[in-house]
Amino acid sequence: MEVNGTLIWFYNICKREVWLMARGIVPDQNDENVDLGKFMHEHSYKRNEKEITFGNVKFDILFKSKDKLVIGENKKSSKYNEASKWQLLYYLKVLKKAGVNAEGVLVYPNERKRVEIKMDEKSEMKLDKMVDDIEQLSILSKPPKVEKIPFCKKCAYREFCYA
Ligand code: SF4
Incomplete structure (x- = not known):
């Protein structure tokens, strides 16, 4: 199983969900959030349909600031800010591995807010641990x-968890 940004996002929301996704367990097909891509998409704020793809990494903000490359995402709300931060850090790491040093930005147009994200040694180590944990979880x-959390209300696995 290849760890990706979506699994990093869910790792920061619910570890049980990571296990279910990693095992390919199909959630309730009638649930409105069954398409995880759709859920992620709906929680992204798309000013336009431009999306930049690099390997299995996708983002919708790319610009150069002074001599730094900045990548990021527009989001509808900062509710899942922590998960989004780690997902973006994962993207920065993927770029770094490919020899591209970049910084990140999360933009919340509805809240007139932007959060700058930079990779440092501590966050890189934490991210490595997340990747290891996800691999361990999946086996x-x-x-x-x-664990009952507010996200359960939106989760397509809730029938599975609370049956
Ligand atoms: S219903 Fe709740 S506990 Fe179950 S996978 Fe979803 S978020 Fe996790």
């Missing part, structure tokens, strides 16, 4: 226990 024979 567990059982999923982590259900």
Whole structure:
């Protein structure tokens, strides 16, 4: 299983969901959030349909500031700011591995807010640990226990978890 930005995002929301996704367990097909891509898309603020793809990494902001490359995403709300921050840091790491040093920015147009994201040694180590944890999680024979969190209300696996 290849760790990607979506798994990093969900790791910061619910580890049980990461296990379910990594195992390819199909959520409730009738749930409005069943398409995780759709959910992520709906929580992104798209000013236009431009999206930049680099390998399995996608972002919609790319510009040069002084001598730095900046990548980022427009988001509808900062509700999931922490998860979005780690997802963007993961993207920065993917670019770094490819020899591109970049910085990140999360933009919340509805809140007139922007958060600059920079990779440092501490966050890089934390991110490496997240990737290891996701790999370890995915080979567990059982999923982590259900922990009731606000996100459960939006989760396509809620029938599975609360049946
Ligand atoms: S319903 Fe809640 S506990 Fe279950 S996978 Fe979704 S977020 Fe996690």
